[in-house]
Amino acid sequence: MVIVVLELLILSGLAGVPGWFVGGAVGACLSSLLAVCIYALVLAWKIDRFDRWLSAPSLRLDPPWQGVWREMALRIQRMLRQQEKLVTVHEKRLQDFLLAIQASPNGVILLDEEARIEWCNNTAAAHLGLDAMKDRMQHVVHLVRDPVFARYFSQAEHASEAVIEGRSSSFVNSQKLSVQLHDYGEGKRLLLTRDITAVAQADAMRRDFVANVSHEIRTPLTVLGGFIETLQSLPLDREQIQNYLEHMSVQSDRMQSLVSDLLTLSQLEASQLTGVQESVSLGQLIKQVVMDAQILSENLASKAGGISHHLLTDEHADVELLGSRSELMSAFSNLVTNAVRYTPLGGTIHLSWTLAADGWIFAVEDSGPGIAAEHLPRLSERFYRVDRSRSRETGGTGLGLAITKHVMQRHGGELRIESVLGQGSTFKLVFPEARVRRLSN
Secondary structure (H helix, E strand, O other): OHHHHHHHHHHHHHHHHHHHHHHHHHHHHHHHHHHHHHHHHHHHHHHHHHHHHHHOOOOOOOOOOOOHHHHHHHHHHHHHHHHHHHHHHHHHHHHHHHHHHHHOOOEEEEEOOOOEEEEEOHHHHHHHOOOOOOOOOOEHHHHOOOHHHHHHHHOOOOOOOEEEEOOOOOOOOOOEEEEEEEEEOOOEEEEEEEEOHHHHHHHHHHHHHHHHHHHHHHHHHHHHHHHHHHHHHOOOOHHHHHHHHHHHHHHHHHHHHHHHHHHHHHHHHHOOOOOOOEEEEHHHHHHHHHHHHHHHHHHHHHHHOOOOOEEEEOOOOOEEEEEOHHHHHHHHHHHHHHHHHHOOOOOEEEEEEEEEOOEEEEEEEEOOOOOOHHHHHHOOOOOOOOOHHHHHHHOOOOOHHHHHHHHHHHOOOEEEEEEOOOOOEEEEEEEOHHHEEEOOO
8 A cells, every 4th residue: 555655646746747847836736637547547457457366266377467466466375375275174174073973883963053963974874763964954853753862852961871762673673872962062962872782782681691590590499498498397218318319419410510501601701712722533522422412312211211312423524623622522512412402202313514615514403393483593692491491301501502602602613503493403513624624535
């Protein structure tokens, strides 16, 4: 502005000199006024060009002027470039922040002052059944139609979380979500969602486990207590005393088996498979398992007055398994003894060892009553039983398949169960080829 005023004064002064000689004072004033008008027109033209240059989509070309106008244009260009760099940096940070929230396993929803959805990540959309784009600016309570959520949202304080049913809940699989509101900014709120299905299931399994252990131990203790009270209070002959002692021994053995299986399961869950691996002969392992199963079958047959089971074993390859001998014995034995316990007397139990596309498979196939499909996913849970009364009759603790599953996981393998109701069952131990060593072709 100072430069413009100085230029105007100098130009008017220079123009007034010739006007003075031509027309005196009036001529000087007219010539100065004419010079000011011409300067104003030129200045307006330059300002218009400058305005059009500023309004262009890009200011990166050098300005077509010299002097003060060029300096002004260059300064404006530098300022704009600095602003563009800052905008780019902030946009990059915002995108990185949004990508990080998208990658979060927890759901995040941003709500405005009226509880309308401004933004949500894909996790929250999946948890609550939302459309991340179409449901923007919709009231969250109108979209999440859960009475528990509505009551929680209407509360004045949200210090604690609320647990609601997830959108993916079904009759078979119930999803549990933890939701919590947090205030931020000026009247805005942050809604966080977290899938706690696994936590809820683990808590339910823990409660069931404690209840089952208490029940399994209380039953033989009650029987033992009754026999002891009878022995202490009634005069019995030698034969009666011996009979009671035999029953007490059975209940004691039952508790011993339960405690032993609990300790085994606890050790499997709490420790890692050691680096030192034993070479376990498959032939000797199956031979020992079959011998124990035959003894169990004969005992059951003698008590029931029936025919023992038919145990069939295929010719198997001469191989060794790498791992823990005691754990592998437990896994093999649990499958075969379970087959003996749950297959009616006189039934057939077939043991096989084959190489498949996904590894070596030890299979135990029985001709028992079979298992309904809804029970198969839960058979390896602790104390899960299809028929509780039948399990107690056969002396099972309800932990055998849970132990087998953990043993296979520790050896990099898998427990598979196939069964059709009324057509028998097949239990398979699948070993990776790295766990099997051939001794001969």
